[in-house]
Amino acid sequence: MEIEPDVAIVLSQAAHQRLRATVLTIDDTTVGRPSRLPGWTVGHVLSHIARNADGHSRRLEGALNGIEVARYPGGPAQRDADIGAGARRTARELYEDVDESAKRLEAIWARSAAADWPNAELVAADRYPTTGSPVRRLREVEVHHVDLGLGYQVTDWPDEYVEWELPVALERLPKRLGNDKDAHRLLGWLTGRSPNLDGIDLPPWM
Secondary structure, rough: OOOOOHHHHHHHHHHHHHHHHHHHOOOOOHHHOOOOOOOEHHHHHHHHHHHHHHEEEEEEHHHHHHOOOOOOOOOOHHHHHHHHHOOOHHHHHHHHHHHHHHHHHHHHHHHOOOOOOOOOHHHOOOOOOOOOHHHHHHHHHHHHHHOOOOOOHHHHHOOHHHHHHHHHHHHHHHHHOOOOHHHHHHHHHHOOOOOOOOOOOOOOOO
């Protein structure tokens, strides 16, 4: 079940505030530290969070004008280039980018809601209607807040987010199993026939 967009917007706004509080504590040295994502620094993660907000804003602005616009018109190459270009900025610059991009997105959510989410079927390169933007943004902020490795933990995730995300993650789980007998190990654990998930390696999605 999807979280209704008005509810997801409130949850995302709160997530933005928690993220802002974390980013305000970092310095320029922290920006270059490795994050929990392979090959990405804290700066990469923050740059990605900001560009993700702009991507949602881009798609929603297009829908308001009846135009199908992808979040990343240049595809994965543009996404990766934008992240890399922004990763080496100062802590203050990254904070301002995260803050301002979130404000822009929240403003266009308000416009979209006031207009009753017009042209929601213009999915561009996504697989969900525009009404699914707030909850997908919630996912990005909550997961990547943890990826920063700056104290925010999975146990800090809001219950409403976990109740939505857990069934989705479980549904996708079989396709993420890459090693021989991983499905066997997982099923053994789920049925109480194996005490742990030793041997299963799930790479983080980025």
